Amino acid sequence: MLVVIFYFLIICAGTGGELCVSRAMKAVGEVKDFRPAALVGVVVRALRVSWMWIGLGLMATAFFSLLAVLSRQNVSVVVPVTALSYGAGALGGKFFLGEQVTSRRWAGVLLVCLGVALVVAGRQ
């Protein structure tokens, strides 16, 4: 049961965190200068966006859940199961970032979920 809760946190908090970081980085704008000083400036600008802090908090939650699961299960099971994030990502992209999720994209997400089911079924 505890493992299920950790998986839920990895998927929901992880994807939610990435969506928030994505939103924050879009607010920062396209990075064109990759010199170290300029990259430090990008990080400083990103840290001034509240979405970045929300995203980092959610991703930290997902990270510690990942550590907890990795102490119990094989990495080749844990990582593919987290592919369910694609479903959460497609929903988040549509409703949170306003992206157009086409039927083709949903078909891809369905394939991912099928793959995840096979990975879980193939556990020893």
Next chain:
Amino acid sequence: MKSSAGLHFKTYVLILVMVIFGPLGNVLLGKGMKRIGAVSIATPVEAVHVLSRVLTSGSIWLGIASLMIFFGANMLVLSWADYSYVQPASSVAYLMSALLAHFLLREMVTPTRWVGVLIICLGVLVVGHTSPRTTEPT
């Protein structure tokens, strides 16, 4: 045209960095946590004991460093590319994770699981062939 080619180039380079360092970080964390064993944090003493073992593990520190590189590349690429483009494009990481787990950690990966991983990759490739940007840049 030149600008578009440059945009594609830097996108591919950063996604390559993500594909290499993401799975590597997961495998290193997996290796470190397996050495520590099942985590029990029922009491404060147990929690401190687990934390001290985590913080003194070289594999875990290397894993954290790899995931920080992964996160930096992810942050930079998301400043111009769609999340729904970056997420599927970095899907090769799932295959790499299984390969690393099999060859580096010597974990048993059954044929059913390999088929599952391949279908996951196929699914994210289908997603990746949709339009990379569906929103206006801010």
